[in-house]
Amino acid sequence: xxxxxxxxxxxxxxxxxxxxxxxxxxxxxxxxxxxxxxxxxxxxxxxxxxxxxxxxxxxxxxxxxxxxxxxxxxxxxxxxxxxxxxxxxxxxxxxxxxxxxxxxxxxxxxxxxxxxxxxxx
Amino acid sequence: xxxxxxxxxxxxxxxxxxxxxxxxxxxxxxxxxxxxxxxxxxxxxxxxxxxxxxxxxxxxxxxxxxxxxxxxxxxxxxxxxxxxxxxxxxxxxxxxxxxxxxxxxxx
Numbered sequence: 001x002x003x004x005x006x007x008x009x010x011x012x013x014x015x016x017x018x019x020x021x022x023x024x025x026x027x028x029x030x031x032x033x034x035x036x037x038x039x040x041x042x043x044x045x046x047x048x049x050x051x052x053x054x055x056x057x058x059x060x061x062x063x064x065x066x067x068x069x070x071x072x073x074x075x076x077x078x079x080x081x082x083x084x085x086x087x088x089x090x091x092x093x094x095x096x097x098x099x100x101x102x103x104x105x106x107x108x109x110x111x112x113x114x115x116x117x118x119x120x121x
Numbered sequence: 122x123x124x125x126x127x128x129x130x131x132x133x134x135x136x137x138x139x140x141x142x143x144x145x146x147x148x149x150x151x152x153x154x155x156x157x158x159x160x161x162x163x164x165x166x167x168x169x170x171x172x173x174x175x176x177x178x179x180x181x182x183x184x185x186x187x188x189x190x191x192x193x194x195x196x197x198x199x200x201x202x203x204x205x206x207x208x209x210x211x212x213x214x215x216x217x218x219x220x221x222x223x224x225x226x227x228x
Contacts, residue, residue: 059215059216062122106170106212107170107212113164
């Protein structure tokens with residue numbers, strides 16, 4: 001069964017760091033572009049970051065560039081989001097998601113259930 | 122960055138109604154547009170990709186059209202399970218921006 005399961009969310013103080021994980025099953029993360037998308041409470045969806053299927057390229061939203069790092073561990077079939085210098089506005093549900101196709105910009109078809117990050121002192 | 126707008130921001134409709142949602146990109150994106158449905162507390166679900174291709178398993182009452190800067194999502198006959206928020210997303214360039222969403226609720 002194709003599935004993504006996020007973990008690592010929680011309450012963290014401003015300026016601290018947190019790493020989110022997204023474990024994949026039923027497919028190989030190294031065969032697809034993998035994304036992080038977030039949703040602040042009561043707000044819409046915000047695309048955060050992507051890592052190319054071959055790992056060669058990463059892109060970030062301007063709001064997280066220089067603070068967040070997307071990576072993956074192919075041996076664990078797991079995607080990560082390292083979040084540094086956290087701010088109150090980073091409070092959101094974070095979803096990982098898979099591209100529909102590895103090299104064609106169709107969109108995202110498999111999503112995790114989301115993990116909640118609250119940045120508060 | 123490409124800005125995405127949607128209209129209306131919300132719509133009240135009845136079961137059986139035809140509902141049309143419009144999405145506009147601030148610059149041309151060819152047909153690299155996806156539509157998602159999201160219900161409260163749930164992850165988004167892709168309905169349409171490449172502007173008009175129906176994702177596997179999605180009911181045929183959903184359809185998409187458009188290219189360039191203007192796109193539409195149509196629900197031909199609204200069903201009870203369709204009450205949700207709908208988002209468009211451009212997949213042409215990064216950052217892959219989403220529209221602000223359209224909430225479809227019960228009249």
